[in-house]
Amino acid sequence: MKADILEKGAIIQRDGEKYAIAPHIPGGFIEVAQFRRIVDAAEKYNAEAMKLTSGQRIAIVGIREEDLPAIWADLDMSIGHAIGLCVRMVKFCPGTTFCRHGKQDAVGVGLKLDKLYHGHGLPAKFKIGVAGCEYSCAAPMVKEVGLRGTPEGWTVSAGGNGGARPRLGDIIAEGLDDQQAMDMVGRVVRFFEGCGWANKVRLGRVIDKIGLDEFKKALAAG
Numbered sequence: 001m002k003a004d005i006l007e008k009g010a011i012i013q014r015d016g017e018k019y020a021i022a023p024h025i026p027g028g029f030i031e032v033a034q035f036r037r038i039v040d041a042a043e044k045y046n047a048e049a050m051k052l053t054s055g056q057r058i059a060i061v062g063i064r065e066e067d068l069p070a071i072w073a074d075l076d077m078s079i080g081h082a083i084g085l086c087v088r089m090v091k092f093c094p095g096t097t098f099c100r101h102g103k104q105d106a107v108g109v110g111l112k113l114d115k116l117y118h119g120h121g122l123p124a125k126f127k128i129g130v131a132g133c134e135y136s137c138a139a140p141m142v143k144e145v146g147l148r149g150t151p152e153g154w155t156v157s158a159g160g161n162g163g164a165r166p167r168l169g170d171i172i173a174e175g176l177d178d179q180q181a182m183d184m185v186g187r188v189v190r191f192f193e194g195c196g197w198a199n200k201v202r203l204g205r206v207i208d209k210i211g212l213d214e215f216k217k218a219l220a221a222g
């Protein structure tokens with residue numbers, strides 16, 4: 001059985017032989033030319049499937065190990081960081097850019113956060129969700145940091161996750177403007193950077209261990 005190849009963004013598949021790769025597509029917004037390159041690459045390297053993922057990526061599934069360097073060269077896109085101990089995704093919805101329900105600029109803030117943190121190394125996997133309104137289409141309450149837009153500004157939550165031991169995030173701030181919300185995300189990321197002992201322990205469990213009040217104090221100090 002082969003293993004994941006982190007530096008090539010290659011995820012071993014069930015057959016133990018072939019790989020899936022997923023180029024980085026911030027927010028799932030993709031230009032036509034990029035989309036075409038992904039389709040062309042999937043065809044050229046005989047992919048077994050293409051998959052639209054929950055992380056707003058397009059996975060190309062069933063690629064041979066020897067084809068990985070060439071397919072990445074053809075794609076000319078960066079790795080989507082779907083694996084590894086890092087900020088795996090900044091998922092964001094169309095917000096006030098396209099959605100009639102939007103209350104805050106999820107695309108603008110999401111893109112900035114993506115640029116700052118996507119792939120940033122941390123003690124455990126870490127996800128960020130940005131939703132333009134309280135309908136929460138980017139599922140911010142089950143992300144390590146979640147932003148929800150309201151008419152009064154951003155509500156920020158921390159410590160959410162899905163997975164085997166799901167946890168809803170704790171609300172840590174409300175009524176923030178764009179810059180304040182991004183600053184708060186930075187505080188949470190810096191806090192978690194300092195939790196070297198939390199190897200593969202997700203942020204929500206860290207908050208449960210130290211207590212929400214202590215966590216908030218650490219954020220205020222950070």
Ligand code: SF4
Pocket residue numbers: 093094095096099100101102103106131132133134135136137138
């Ligand atoms: S969370 Fe709100 S703004 Fe974003 S896509 Fe859903 S309904 Fe629209």
